[in-house]
Amino acid sequence: MDQTEQGLLCLNVLLLGRPQAGKSATGNTLLGSYEFQSRLSPGAVTRECRLCWKTFPGFLRRQGVETTLRLRVLDTPAYPNCLLSSERVKQDVATAAEKVFPEGVHAVVLVTRADVPFCQDDCQLVHLAEELLGPAWRSHTLLVLSHSDSVSRAGVRSEEYLGLASGAFQALLESVDHRYHFVDNSAAWPQTEGRPLLEKLLRISSQSKYSRLQIKPGRVNDLSKRQQERLTHNEPIHLL
Ligand SMILES: Nc1nc2c(ncn2[C@@H]2O[C@H](COP(=O)(O)OP(=O)(O)OP(=O)(O)O)[C@@H](O)[C@H]2O)c(=O)[nH]1
Numbered sequence: 001m002d003q004t005e006q007g008l009l010c011l012n013v014l015l016l017g018r019p020q021a022g023k024s025a026t027g028n029t030l031l032g033s034y035e036f037q038s039r040l041s042p043g044a045v046t047r048e049c050r051l052c053w054k055t056f057p058g059f060l061r062r063q064g065v066e067t068t069l070r071l072r073v074l075d076t077p078a079y080p081n082c083l084l085s086s087e088r089v090k091q092d093v094a095t096a097a098e099k100v101f102p103e104g105v106h107a108v109v110l111v112t113r114a115d116v117p118f119c120q121d122d123c124q125l126v127h128l129a130e131e132l133l134g135p136a137w138r139s140h141t142l143l144v145l146s147h148s149d150s151v152s153r154a155g156v157r158s159e160e161y162l163g164l165a166s167g168a169f170q171a172l173l174e175s176v177d178h179r180y181h182f183v184d185n186s187a188a189w190p191q192t193e194g195r196p197l198l199e200k201l202l203r204i205s206s207q208s209k210y211s212r213l214q215i216k217p218g219r220v221n222d223l224s225k226r227q228q229e230r231l232t233h234n235e236p237i238h239l240l
């Protein structure tokens, strides 16, 4: 989070998750509007990284000053991916994150589904985050469980539900200091659903003293430099 300008906070968020986990939908919930393409697919909907941003005037008060939040969210292709190689996804994410967040990433959101059992693909995300950002990713990460509406419909409380999850899931939860958040991306009011999620991410950023994660040197190679040229022509969308 930049502290140089009084009355302004920046939050750079990187979304990661396996296919159809609800990454794009979670990005939309964070932004409070439908910006990223999100739909049911037997393949993968998001094929390229895409940045959207939004400004929230007067989102919070800091030291008595009304403060604007400048949120930037980078949506990414699924990892692992049935259409793109793992190396390609890693390179694409590394290139895009380095380009759109030159000052670094404040918070990582690992998206997984609450309505299906945690699986091996989810575990691979740990390696992806570690490889892209180094070991510090853990203190900047929130595990987001999408499809919380299914859990609510089943009449189970979220803590009770998590207690029933596999050992691998518990290990992941422990590795991010038990930071998790259930989200219903199908909610009629994404702004209302997104607010507590945003507040949690701001807390994570503040707890890590507003430090920022950089893409590990060496992750962006010549191949991805070519991809970067392509990204330059893919103008980000300014929402407000
Ligand atoms: N009911 C419900 N549906 C959700 C939720 N989150 C996502 N979905 C649905 O799940 C499907 C996949 O969501 P996406 O946001 O496209 O998932 P993704 O991870 O971006 O998918 P890929 O880009 O294909 O990897 C869509 O039909 C969403 O509407 C949720 O919290 N509740």
Ligand SMILES: [Mg+2]
Pocket (backbone or CB within 6 Å): 023, 024, 025, 037, 038, 045, 046, 075, 076
């Ligand atoms: Mg997507």
